[in-house]
Amino acid sequence: MIPPSWLHRAEPTIKGVGLACLHLVNFGLAFHLFKENVGGPCFMAGPSMLPTLDNSGELVIESILPHRLFPNRLARGELITLISPVNPSRIICKRVIGLPGDIICVDPTGLKAPSTEHVVIPKGHIWIAGDNAAWSMDSRDYGPVSMALVRGRIAARIYPFNRFTVFSSAATYIDQ
Template identity: 50%
Template sequence: MRAGKVSFAVVNVACALHLTFDYVGTISATIGPSMLPTIADHGDFVLEDRISVLLNPTTFVRGELITFKSPQDPTKIVCKRIIGLPGDTVCVDPSGRQAPSDGYVLIPRGHLWVTGDNLPYSRDSRTYGPVSMGLVRSRLFARVRLIDS
């Protein structure tokens, strides 16, 4: 009888953790140089707010950091900064490094234009175009730096 109660408690805790991490928020480690200097290429953890994306999936703000499934590889989650909202016209590459700087894109309804803070080392909307809001997973709530880099 005791083993059954313990098993039931373990299953309950596992379900609660699953629901919390999938629908409320989670902590994730970051890797890669695309968001330097805002987020370190290693040693930083970010707190993700998922519930606001689920409750208000179209209330994004220019400048906020989000995570989303990569349009190029849906098994990867990437973090970028929102530069353009639906209806905005954005310069494809203001740095002029990856594309002619005179190219502009009108962001379609239901999409966002995102870039990394470290443009030379970021694969973002300049590469794969506007990102569907349906791919957005979370807003970044906070950053925790554990390693001084």
């Protein structure tokens, strides 16, 4: 049997550990809620966004709250995160190419469809593409994507530090 004097001394330590665990769980929940509803760091890897994002992976800041507040304010050229239309358990990063009402050439490269095929983007949908057309599964494969799948936009690349970049939403247009 444990002497009562030992138990009396251990009680504050046990309470302290329990309180520390409770604070840790609270912090974890707050961080998760913040990251899922406001934004935060996100790791992106894969060849589809080369050369903008590296194949080996980079840490980016995902901005979610502005999209949740103003879901129709997507702009051509923006880097966005969205739920994959073919694998809902994955979050992917692509570039917005077309908005509702736009007429889009399905595949200007001719890799996946004839370069003469065009589509009108329906209301509530966007056309997305990876920067590396040869290695990207995007709207050329699954057509226009529902805007309901969009999570947010990529605001900045923060790691690796030597490639720090703030991504603007401005698209560059080429005069005809």
